[in-house]
Amino acid sequence: MGGENYMKIVIAPDSYKGSLTATEVAITISDAILETGDHQVICKPMADGGEGTIDAILSASNGENIKLSTSGPLGNTINTNYAMINNSTAVIETALHAGLYQVPTDQRNPDHTTTYGIGEAILDAMDKGCKQIVVGLGGSATNDGGLGLLQALGLKVYNKLGNQLDKYGQDLLKIDSVDVSNLDPRLKTIDFRIACDVENPLYGEMGASAVYGPQKGATPNQVLEYDQALKKYARLIEAILGHEWHDTPGAGAAGGLGFAFLAIGGKLESGGAKLIAESINLEETIKSADLVITGEGQSDEQTLYGKAPGYVADVAHLYNVPTILISGSLGENNQALRDKFAGCFSIVNRPLSLEDCMKNTRTLLAEQTKQIMTLIHKTRAR
Secondary structure, three states, X not given: OOOOOOOEEEEOOOOEOOXXXXXXXXXXXXXXXXXXXXXXXXXXXXXXOOOOHHHHHHHHOOOEEEEEEEEOOXXXXXXXXXXXXXXXXXXXXXXXXHEHHHOOHHHOOHHHOOOHHHHHHHHHHHHOOOOEEEEEOOOEOOOOOOHHHHHHOXXXXXXXXXXXXXXXXXXXXXXXXXXXXXXXXXXXXXXEEEEOOOOOOOOOOOOHHHHHOHHHOOOHHHHHHHHHHHHHHHHHHHHHHOOOOOOOOOOOHHHHHHHHHHHOOOEEEOOHHHHHHHHOOHHHHHOOOOEEEEOOOEEOHHHHOOOHHHHHHHHHHHOOOOEEEEEOEEOOOOHHHHHHOOEEEEOOOOOOOHHHHHHOHHHHHHHHHHHHHHHHHHHHHO
């Protein structure tokens, strides 16, 4: 290994949503690079805490894929998974246990969905000895304020008649009292880090129900009902635990899951990409690199604010390592991108329809990568 053009290259892209996973993007770029020269290539697929997080974690680390059965968003048993790193950190993706994509369009109704399965995954991780649990919020089918999650962890809730309630959204509407005495005591020993990129409070005009309820099937009347129910639910829990979280930015994330995690001591952290990067030791890998390559499906000014490629570039900048961005497409206003990246490239190298681009993403990405590497080799050889 070696030669005058030899480089250590870190490849840390997000997914090209709808076309390639982050892992597939990284492998495609890696294969193309190795066709052009003898380099050390390290793949560190990235994510921002949402879709694809578990796959990225498992590909970029020596993590273990933990398979288990949990309650799905409709309460039926589903086969799912989470990632475990170094036998001590679990990474759980909300959408894999209570995802909107798991609910057929004609069945989307917050009355009938639950976050119970996420709690079951947390119990499994604690049983396996994990002391840190990272949770990516986003993509949920629920509006239950984390009621199901907390019930899986030991919370009990009752209606006016003193009857114990079930774990679905419709049960949230009937709560009259709560009992936190049976919450799993291990929760106090866990470092919960929650990737949350929205700042909505739990209830109100910008709350979980008003902003996100409709996309989960809530009717206008249900939006009002759930907003009031979340308010009562929060006040009951806050009164017992002696702290208010309902107005904390992010409490309304994922149908109020943010609030539930705050109530059990979780920290809501904006910038899911940062959490993922720390989980896969990205910074340590980049320190000694000669070049970093990242990318995503579409890049524009928003890439610089919390998205994975922007965070990757920030880490590389700390060590004066140039970062190249290769994305499916570049937005019109990309001057800000050029200020951040050493080069910004779209894989579209000729007139193509969107359908053709999606169908040929892998080939187009490989071709563009080879073009970039050829330019780098010729420049370095001068």
